[in-house]
Amino acid sequence: MSDPAATERIATSKSGVAVLIAVGLGAVVAVGLGVFGKIHEPQFFSVSVAGFSSGTAVKSWLATTAFFFALVQLVSAFMMYGKLPGPRWASKLHRWSGRIAFLVAVPVAVHCLYALGFQTYETRVLWHSVLGCFFFGVFSAKMLLLRSERLPGWLLPLVGGLVFTVLTLLWLTSALWFFRTFGVTT
Amino acid sequence: MKIRGPILTLGAVAVLGVAILLVNISKEESPPPPGKPAAQTTTAVAPTTAPAPPPAPATPPPPAFPAKADYVGKIPTANGTITLEITVDGDKAIAYACDGNTVESWLRGSAVNGTVSLANKDKTSRLEGRLQGSAIVGTLSIGEKNWDFNAPIAQPPAGLYVYENAGVRNSWIVDSDGGVTGVQRREDGSTTPAPKLTTDGIADIDGIEVRAIRVEGDSNV
Numbered sequence: 001m002s003d004p005a006a007t008e009r010i011a012t013s014k015s016g017v018a019v020l021i022a023v024g025l026g027a028v029v030a031v032g033l034g035v036f037g038k039i040h041e042p043q044f045f046s047v048s049v050a051g052f053s054s055g056t057a058v059k060s061w062l063a064t065t066a067f068f069f070a071l072v073q074l075v076s077a078f079m080m081y082g083k084l085p086g087p088r089w090a091s092k093l094h095r096w097s098g099r100i101a102f103l104v105a106v107p108v109a110v111h112c113l114y115a116l117g118f119q120t121y122e123t124r125v126l127w128h129s130v131l132g133c134f135f136f137g138v139f140s141a142k143m144l145l146l147r148s149e150r151l152p153g154w155l156l157p158l159v160g161g162l163v164f165t166v167l168t169l170l171w172l173t174s175a176l177w178f179f180r181t182f183g184v185t186t
Numbered sequence: 187m188k189i190r191g192p193i194l195t196l197g198a199v200a201v202l203g204v205a206i207l208l209v210n211i212s213k214e215e216s217p218p219p220p221g222k223p224a225a226q227t228t229t230a231v232a233p234t235t236a237p238a239p240p241p242a243p244a245t246p247p248p249p250a251f252p253a254k255a256d257y258v259g260k261i262p263t264a265n266g267t268i269t270l271e272i273t274v275d276g277d278k279a280i281a282y283a284c285d286g287n288t289v290e291s292w293l294r295g296s297a298v299n300g301t302v303s304l305a306n307k308d309k310t311s312r313l314e315g316r317l318q319g320s321a322i323v324g325t326l327s328i329g330e331k332n333w334d335f336n337a338p339i340a341q342p343p344a345g346l347y348v349y350e351n352a353g354v355r356n357s358w359i360v361d362s363d364g365g366v367t368g369v370q371r372r373e374d375g376s377t378t379p380a381p382k383l384t385t386d387g388i389a390d391i392d393g394i395e396v397r398a399i400r401v402e403g404d405s406n407v
Contacts, residue, residue, distance in 0.1 A: 056325065056334065057332075095191065098195070099195055099198075102195065102199050103198075103199075103202065106199055106202045106203045106206070107202075107206055109203065110203055110206040110207055110210070114207060114210050121299065121300065121301060121316060122301070139199075140196060142192075143192040143193065143195055143196040144192070144193075144196070146191070146192040147192060147193065181312065181314070181327075183327075183330060185330060185331070185332065
């Protein structure tokens with residue numbers, strides 16, 4: 001009230017700390033997953049879903065589902081920021097499509113890490129491994145950032161965009177590869 | 187004041203992930219019966235006891251294949267067991283998969299840096315595998331279907347045998363237990379169970395006793 005500039009400075013440094021914590025925890029998640037994937041001996045099996053020919057087929061479809069909801073995420077985010085015309089429930093749509101996307105992505109990640117592990121024997125596989133760990137790190141960071149107030153306006157769209165981009169790359173290096181190699185099969 | 191939604195989401199994701207992981211680990215601790223199916227006969231239509239998922243290999247995967255090696259695995263499917271044999275020789279590999287009845291596929295390709303990448307002539311069947319411990323693990327696809335496989339290394343006489351004459355090709359896989367699975371393909375492309383093959387590679391084809399040829403990774407089959 002007395003000095004608006006001072007208040008702003010304090011708020012900025014506060015949000016700076018929050019951003020650092022969020023990004024730091026995200027990094028811990030990403031590195032932790034990578035280390036687990038590297039150390040854990042791949043088991044080549046994981047609980048699967050009935051009706052599919054293989055665990056990899058299940059994963060491809062779950063990943064495709066996640067990718068679909070990620071597209072919903074992108075569109076609903078544009079609506080929330082007023083870049084696209086959208087309904088009033090756009091933010092609800094964004095929240096819930098995100099949750100569903102994650103619900104289906106988690107079994108995929110567990111199968112990856114448990115059954116296959118962090119592998120580097122091929123460029124596609126290396127990228128997929130790195131991005132997969134990074135993805136869950138960025139996701140964690142974004143969830144934590146959402147709690148902070150007074151973030152710089154560009155930050156959430158940037159992190160959200162990162163989450164979307166990485167998920168897209170993950171899908172391209174896994175499910176799309178699978179469908180192209182083995183055909184669109186269940 | 188703080189927004190709790192994202193934390194709940196994060197927590198739910200973590201709980202789900204850990205839950206699936208625990209289910210996996212609990213399944214791991216009840217070890218599957220060791221994959222020692224009884225010796226297979228040439229007609230493998232009756233599904234034998236499926237070799238359960240492999241136990242964790244004790245050693246990290248070395249990045250290179252032995253100069254010459256054979257790998258034999260069984261893939262339980264809805265319509266019986268598919269037996270798969272992969273023969274590696276230098277940087278080349280040949281694989282043969284059959285159900286001992288009418289399904290068979292010959293695949294060939296490269297074996298470098300501990301990975302095999304094979305396909306049949308018209309590219310309708312594919313095999314992608316990599317060395318894991320002393321076994322090859324990967325995916326085999328024949329036509330529209332694909333299966334994950336685990337093929338442990340096998341010592342002779344286990345391996346791949348073939349006898350071809352007058353357009354009739356007989357292919358056999360001898361597994362580590364001495365079981366034989368084979369398919370005969372006639373000139374018109376029809377397939378039937380192959381005649382019996384003894385462990386010393388002798389088969390009786392239409393009344394004539396013949397010696398089957400052992401297939402090596404660089405053979406021209």
